[in-house]
Amino acid sequence: MLLSHFFKHLPCISCRRLSTLSRRCIHPPGPLFHPLNLLFTNCNPVHQPPVPSSLLATFFVPSCSYTSLTEPGSSTAPPYLSVRIRCRKNVADSLSDALLEFGASSTSMDEDDNAKSSDEICIDSIFPECEDVDASISEAANSIGLKDIPSYRVKMGEQYDWVKKTQESFDPVEVTEGLWIVPEWKTPPVDQATNIILNPGLAFGTGEHATTKLCLLLLRRLIKGRELFLDYGTGSGILAIAALKFGASLSVGIDIDPLAITSARHNAALNDIGPEKMQLHLVSTKTFPDSTNEQKAMEEQTSCGSGIIYEPEKYDVVIANILLNPLMELADHIVSFAKPGAAIGLSGILYEQLPDILDRYSPFLDGISVDEMDDWACVSGKKKRILTGI
Structure with a gap:
């Protein structure tokens, strides 16, 4: 259910500075799960239909087999x-x-x-x-x-020595006052700040991309304490880690890419977060329900054993930082994981794509608001307690 075109795979080198065409820099992949950042990495309404096989064919791309930056002893690709x-x-x-x-x-x-x-x-x-x-x-x-x-x-x-090049280009990022994303190989600039220690490996999410920043700022507003959080397309795990540092009681990150799960697991350990607080699920395209009436939870092998992947209306906060097409096609899947009244955030959207997203999600969300940064947008709202006309 996680399709690799939902998730954002972090490029080996990344930096985003200045704006659009004037920047000469390496882009991190946009949120991919960063498109399930995705299909189901990070998703379903109680009677949601299964994802059609045609959609799986459109979005699923198997990963190549090559060395991850986070694997011990690997210095070259x-x-x-x-x-x-x-x-x-x-x-x-x-x-x-x-x-x-x-x-x-x-x-x-x-x-x-x-x-x-x-x-x-x-x-x-x-x-x-x-x-x-x-x-x-x-x-x-x-x-x-x-x-x-x-x-x-x-x-x-x-x-090429991707590790060395990545380390040279990835500096600490201050997302907002008191919130820093710090590379594993650098010292936090402010000890007293909320520091998220990160080695992105080959997964999306360094904190430099505008979509990641927008989601972090949204999470900081939404998390009040003890929430259950779903990261729909976890990538490097940055959002799942941030939610816990902000006070959530449990983060669940989903992705279809083994490299993303490896990266997120490594980053959780860097931040002294164990599997009891941050569950990471490697989801396959075979984990969809067989019929529209199936409401039972589905189990899938995860990085820390067998866990529940599909539990409708379980989470207090759901964020999908992926791409326009999967956000449009999988709206009902994404929304289904949220409790009635829960907060839902959607990113990976260019500002010019907002009308399509707002039209697609208005039947699901109340109190929709939009945040913008560097031509990108993040849409958020509360899941309607009664979904009608869908």
């Missing part, structure tokens, strides 16, 4: 594919984020002195050697509505 894509400036930011959702490990943007037009820019991206680059670029372009596939060239890169 296998050879990689270096891809240079030329596109229009007005679609570069959206395409760059989409590439991260469809297989790229990292992206950066740069002006091309040889460009035929001043309206063009180049996206340099890195893909695992096993990735189908042609399919990834085609799917990424299609996901943002491009009619024509942009031109690109591919070449093989040598082995």
Whole structure:
């Protein structure tokens, strides 16, 4: 039920500074679970229909088998594919984020002195050697509505010390006063602050992406103490960890990517959080109910044994930081995990996509509000106690 195009896989190098086309930096993948950040990593109304097989085919992409940054003793990754894509400036930011959702490990943007037009820019991206680059670029372009596939060239890169490069580019991030995201290899700038220690590995969520910041700020407002929190597409586990530091009694993180679960488990340990407080579930696409009348909880093998994955109306706070398409297609699944009156947050949304999201979720949510940052938006509201007209 977790589809890898919901979750955001963190690129090996990440930094987001300045805005849109002016930045020359590596994008972390947008929230992917960061699209179940996803399908079911992080989801169902009591009588929700099962996810159709066509939807699974659309969103599920198996992970390649390569070394995670968090694995002991690993300092280099296998050879990689270096891809240079030329596109229009007005679609570069959206395409760059989409590439991260469809297989790229990292992206950066740069002006091309040889460009035929001043309206063009180049996206340099890195893909695992096993990735189908042609399919990834085609799917990424299609996901943002491009009619024509942009031109690109591919070449093989040598082995690279991703760990060293990641450590060089990832500095402590102050999300807001008193809340810091601190790399495992750095010293917290403020000891008395709420410090989330992080080694993202290959999972999305360093705290630098606007969508992650928006979700952290939302969580800080929502968590009052003793809540049950569901992170729908957990990625690095940053939101699940933050919820506990803010006072939640239990965090549950779901993802379909083993690398994300490995990363989240490692990060929980860095923050002295055990499995009794933070449950991590690796969910497969076979964990959907067989009929619309099935209301029993479904069990799935998790990182700490067998646990409950599907429990409708269990959680006080549910956040899905994923992508537009899965947020639209899986609205009923996402909402179903929340108790009546519970808080629901949705991110991974460009500001221009807000009308679609608001229209889709208005039957489910009361008191909808929108927060914005760097062209991204986070929508939140309370689950209606009686869902009608759905």
